Amino acid sequence: MNPVVLRVSDLRKTYVDGDVETPVLKGINLEFHRGEFVSLMGPSGSGKSTLLSILGTLLRPTSGEVELVGNKLSTLDDGDVTRFRNLHIGFVFQFHHLLPDFTALENVLFPTLPRRVDDPRTERARAIELLRRVGLSDRMNFRATKLSGGQKQRVAVARALMNAPEIVFADEPTGNLDRDTGEEVLALMRELCVEHGTMFLISTHDEEIARRSDRTVRILDGRVVSS
Amino acid sequence: MPFELSVALRYIRSGRLQTVLIFSGVAVGIVVFTFMAALINGLAVSLTNNVIGNIAHVRLEPPPRLPRTLGGEGDVRALVAVQRGNEPRAEINGWRNFVRMVEEMPGVTASAASVSGSGFIQRGEKILPVSVTGYEPGKESAMIDLSAGIVRGTAALGPGDVLIGVIIAEQLGVTTGQRLRVRSDRGRERALLIKGIFDVRSASVNERLAFTDLATAQSLFDVAGAVSRIEIKLADIFSAPAVAERLAGMTGLQAVDWIRENARLQDALSAQGNTGDLVKFFSVLLIIIAVASQLLLSAVRRRGEIGIMRSMGVSRASVTWIFLCQGLFIGLFGSLLGAGLGYGFANFLARVTLRPDGTQGLPIDPALGEYGLAIGIATVASTLAAILPARVASRTDPVEVMTQ
Numbered sequence: 001m002n003p004v005v006l007r008v009s010d011l012r013k014t015y016v017d018g019d020v021e022t023p024v025l026k027g028i029n030l031e032f033h034r035g036e037f038v039s040l041m042g043p044s045g046s047g048k049s050t051l052l053s054i055l056g057t058l059l060r061p062t063s064g065e066v067e068l069v070g071n072k073l074s075t076l077d078d079g080d081v082t083r084f085r086n087l088h089i090g091f092v093f094q095f096h097h098l099l100p101d102f103t104a105l106e107n108v109l110f111p112t113l114p115r116r117v118d119d120p121r122t123e124r125a126r127a128i129e130l131l132r133r134v135g136l137s138d139r140m141n142f143r144a145t146k147l148s149g150g151q152k153q154r155v156a157v158a159r160a161l162m163n164a165p166e167i168v169f170a171d172e173p174t175g176n177l178d179r180d181t182g183e184e185v186l187a188l189m190r191e192l193c194v195e196h197g198t199m200f201l202i203s204t205h206d207e208e209i210a211r212r213s214d215r216t217v218r219i220l221d222g223r224v225v226s227s
Numbered sequence: 228m229p230f231e232l233s234v235a236l237r238y239i240r241s242g243r244l245q246t247v248l249i250f251s252g253v254a255v256g257i258v259v260f261t262f263m264a265a266l267i268n269g270l271a272v273s274l275t276n277n278v279i280g281n282i283a284h285v286r287l288e289p290p291p292r293l294p295r296t297l298g299g300e301g302d303v304r305a306l307v308a309v310q311r312g313n314e315p316r317a318e319i320n321g322w323r324n325f326v327r328m329v330e331e332m333p334g335v336t337a338s339a340a341s342v343s344g345s346g347f348i349q350r351g352e353k354i355l356p357v358s359v360t361g362y363e364p365g366k367e368s369a370m371i372d373l374s375a376g377i378v379r380g381t382a383a384l385g386p387g388d389v390l391i392g393v394i395i396a397e398q399l400g401v402t403t404g405q406r407l408r409v410r411s412d413r414g415r416e417r418a419l420l421i422k423g424i425f426d427v428r429s430a431s432v433n434e435r436l437a438f439t440d441l442a443t444a445q446s447l448f449d450v451a452g453a454v455s456r457i458e459i460k461l462a463d464i465f466s467a468p469a470v471a472e473r474l475a476g477m478t479g480l481q482a483v484d485w486i487r488e489n490a491r492l493q494d495a496l497s498a499q500g501n502t503g504d505l506v507k508f509f510s511v512l513l514i515i516i517a518v519a520s521q522l523l524l525s526a527v528r529r530r531g532e533i534g535i536m537r538s539m540g541v542s543r544a545s546v547t548w549i550f551l552c553q554g555l556f557i558g559l560f561g562s563l564l565g566a567g568l569g570y571g572f573a574n575f576l577a578r579v580t581l582r583p584d585g586t587q588g589l590p591i592d593p594a595l596g597e598y599g600l601a602i603g604i605a606t607v608a609s610t611l612a613a614i615l616p617a618r619v620a621s622r623t624d625p626v627e628v629m630t631q
Contacts, residue, residue, distance in 0.1 A: 053626045058538060079542065086540020097535040101241035111539045113230035159539075 002034035011064035026222040035197040039213040047222045090160030094172035098144035105140040111162045130158040150181035170202040235552035250561045252517040257565025259510040261596035265573040267503030269592030281371045283458035284467045287480045289317035318453035337460040339366035342444035346411040350399040357437045361444020380423030384440040389419035392433030393426045411447040515612040522616035537625040550617035558609025566598040
């Protein structure tokens with residue numbers, strides 16, 4: 001068994017709006033290992049997005065602990081969390097969210113910018129290699145707006161892997177693509193998961209993705225029902 | 228280059244029409260700013276030159292002579308009423324030493340000892356009141372540029388010569404080479420040769436003043452060997468009060484500066500300057516509003532991009548810098564463009580309003596457009612205007628982007 005890269009202990013999240021408290025996550029306990037390809041499933045409102053946001057360090061839990069790559073999130077301040085996210089976590093969103101004013105190559109390189117790299121040429125070579133790997137060598141200098149939906153999502157996958165993160169969170173990565181393109185993107189992520197040893201956690205409603213995952217975590221009403 | 232700068236530049240470049248509009252807005256604001264500065268400053272220089280071009284910047288005069296009183300001892304106070312005109316004529320003796328002292332003073336560009344007084348010019352039956360001033364030879368044009376204003380004859384005065392203004396010449400029907408009788412308020416009379424006729428574009432000078440050499444004036448006003456004043460021109464006209472104070476202390480004479488004597492001009496220039504400042508203030512305010520609204524719009528429109536940047540580990544501070552850099556670039560390059568256009572516009576106006584005689588129809592001076600100040604203020608103002616949009620952008624919640 002590969003080492004644990006993400007451990008969640010008694011995670012709770014309650015949204016407070018005035019006097020109204022809405023518990024969304026009600027004690028989540030999970031472990032994920034390096035190189036795992038995991039699906040996160042559950043109906044709308046079950047707490048999937050909130051869980052993904054907390055695990056992605058974009059949201060603080062109300063209580064409980066998240067341990068990412070040996071670091072307890074509760075011990076990090078906002079600046080540390082931002083740096084940590086840059087180095088250890090990648091994201092793939094349903095609507096790709098590429099930066100439209102940048103080329104495919106610049107989009108892939110973007111995660112390297114906040115950390116002031118020592119050798120830009122090495123980073124550029126890695127970005128080019130990632131684009132080659134996702135089949136977009138001939139599109140690297142195209143602006144994001146000039147790419148098709150499937151190509152944009154491939155760029156988003158390459159970008160998520162640019163900083164060689166231990167974990168990639170994907171929120172409905174094929175939800176906005178046609179079936180064939182979605183298949184291609186999913187297969188690509190699966191291959192990269194194996195190649196890079198990156199743990200992928202994919203939030204989805206698609207049972208086909210669940211079938212092709214190493215395992216599936218199902219949550220319902222803020223609780224894990226199977227993992 | 229820090230990535231915040233490169234992202235800011237990319238955003239500005241990609242804005243296209245919006246970028247053109249905001250740059251144009253800043254540039255127009257700076258054109259207004261620099262145009263007002265060139266106009267107001269040019270007007271101030273023109274007015275000041277018109278006023279002080281024909282007068283001394285500092286005048287040294289003998290201190291007023293007060294009659295000695297037969298006051299009592301101790302606390303007894305004496306009130307003395309002196310009727311002007313009845314006191315003896317005050318003179319400066321040993322004036323050459325004072326002139327030497329003045330000429331050695333830094334900032335003094337010209338000085339001239341003179342004798343002046345009132346009198347009448349007579350030609351046949353016609354008599355006109357005049358103020359006669361006699362200068363040392365070669366210093367006729369030290370205070371008023373008579374040589375430039377000569378329309379007939381020459382400004383170089385010899386013994387027994389006189390220069391008169393065009394209005395006096397017209398009223399008496401005389402020209403150069405003819406003689407006039409000049410009678411001073413001391414009752415002395417001389418027949419003087421008209422050596423030149425001047426027009427210094429000032430009616431009061433053209434119709435009231437006559438100039439002779441110093442010796443002639445001394446004999447007319449009965450002040451042999453003395454002068455009635457020493458007139459001084461300065462390189463920096465606004466240093467006149469300080470120079471006057473210093474000269475008064477050094478010489479014991481009464482020193483009068485042009486600013487004290489032209490307080491109303493100063494008030495007018497000040498009021499004019501305040502009006503210009505108000506226009507400039509509003510042009511900068513418009514720049515701030517334009518930049519702030521443009522960047523605020525950009526911050527809202529780019530929420531998705533900012534959210535994804537935040538998810539990729541871009542800090543709030545970096546997002547803030549991206550917007551501040553945009554404000555800085557817009558202010559800097561917009562104002563550079565505006566300053567160039569403003570200079571061109573001021574030059575164009577100065578050229579098209581130039582009269583055939585070389586004088587300016589619109590007293591605009593393109594060199595006084597305060598371009599550096601305008602660029603500095605616009606750049607700082609534009610950067611400050613970006614603070615609010617930067618704060619809005621930096622508060623973008625990446626979770627909202629994920630769930631969109």
